[in-house]
Amino acid sequence: MRFDAITLFPEIFAGITGHGVTSRALSQGLWSFHAWNPRDYTQDVHRTVDDRPYGGGPGMVMMAAPLEAAVRDVQADRERLGQPRGQVVLLSPTGRRFDQSAAAQWIAGPGKILVCGRYEGVDQRFVDRCVDEEWSLGDFVLSGGELAALPMMDACVRLLPGVLNDDQSALQDSFHVNLDGLLDSPHYTRPEIYDGEAVPEALLSGHHARIARWRRDQSLRLTLARRPELIEQARRDGRLDKADEKLLLGLQG
Ligand SMILES: Cc1cccc(C(=O)NCC2(NC(=O)c3cccc4nocc34)CCCC2)c1
Numbered sequence: 001m002r003f004d005a006i007t008l009f010p011e012i013f014a015g016i017t018g019h020g021v022t023s024r025a026l027s028q029g030l031w032s033f034h035a036w037n038p039r040d041y042t043q044d045v046h047r048t049v050d051d052r053p054y055g056g057g058p059g060m061v062m063m064a065a066p067l068e069a070a071v072r073d074v075q076a077d078r079e080r081l082g083q084p085r086g087q088v089v090l091l092s093p094t095g096r097r098f099d100q101s102a103a104a105q106w107i108a109g110p111g112k113i114l115v116c117g118r119y120e121g122v123d124q125r126f127v128d129r130c131v132d133e134e135w136s137l138g139d140f141v142l143s144g145g146e147l148a149a150l151p152m153m154d155a156c157v158r159l160l161p162g163v164l165n166d167d168q169s170a171l172q173d174s175f176h177v178n179l180d181g182l183l184d185s186p187h188y189t190r191p192e193i194y195d196g197e198a199v200p201e202a203l204l205s206g207h208h209a210r211i212a213r214w215r216r217d218q219s220l221r222l223t224l225a226r227r228p229e230l231i232e233q234a235r236r237d238g239r240l241d242k243a244d245e246k247l248l249l250g251l252q253g
Contacts, residue, residue, distance in 0.1 A: 010035030041069035084110035091145030095134030116145030185218035
């Protein structure tokens with residue numbers, strides 16, 4: 001899988017290319033990454049990439065020409081290497097909401113060309129001419145599209161075969177970080193007593209059935225409290241057993 005990013009701040013991508021499982025996967029050739037800076041595609045001495053918005057208003061807008069020139073260069077590079085074209089994605093607050101199923105869709109394809117906006121956004125003529133899809137990380141204000149691209153790329157790379165080892169990928173199965181769509185139960189590690197606080201006794205018992213029951217109960221309690229809609233979904237999917245329903249009945253009264 002190949003990711004390309006069109007970005008004024010390529011160093012931001014060190015967040016995943018330089019650290020952790022995604023960095024190792026990169027060096028193992030399980031995916032590849034190329035950053036392309038629109039500033040390298042300017043013609044003027046000041047290397048201008050932004051300008052004031054027509055119609056007035058605050059801030060600046062990224063100009064179409066440097067962005068388009070960068071995208072065309074990426075496409076030429078992919079073509080030169082005999083790689084498939086790949087969709088041009090604009091990270092944007094007006095885009096489709098990214099989620100785990102989107103990550104699964106993305107890795108099924110040849111790899112996206114991610115256009116990261118800065119300032120107030122990008123010239124619409126660039127969007128109309130070059131952008132195939134718009135995707136959003138969520139409804140909040142960000143300083144740049146890079147800060148949405150990173151988590152999306154991370155979610156995709158983790159799904160690639162060979163990136164995670166077996167037990168890590170077991171956790172990876174459902175995006176609630178839990179095998180059955182509920183929120184994960186609390187985690188503990190050494191020391192057994194931390195500043196006077198002990199580890200729940202069930203986890204020290206060595207009884208696997210008892211440990212599994214404790215973890216399940218904790219997941220149900222936490223999910224009921226924070227994401228009750230996931231309980232309903234699990235119920236509809238028939239993923240709650242009698243013991244689960246008994247506990248929930250006790251909690252919901
Ligand atoms: C809710 C809202 C409404 C209007 C503007 C903004 C806003 O934050 N505008 C600033 C920019 N935001 C994003 O790119 C961005 C933001 C949020 C999620 C995203 N998912 O992908 C890219 C994303 C656009 C150009 C530079 C950064 C946010």
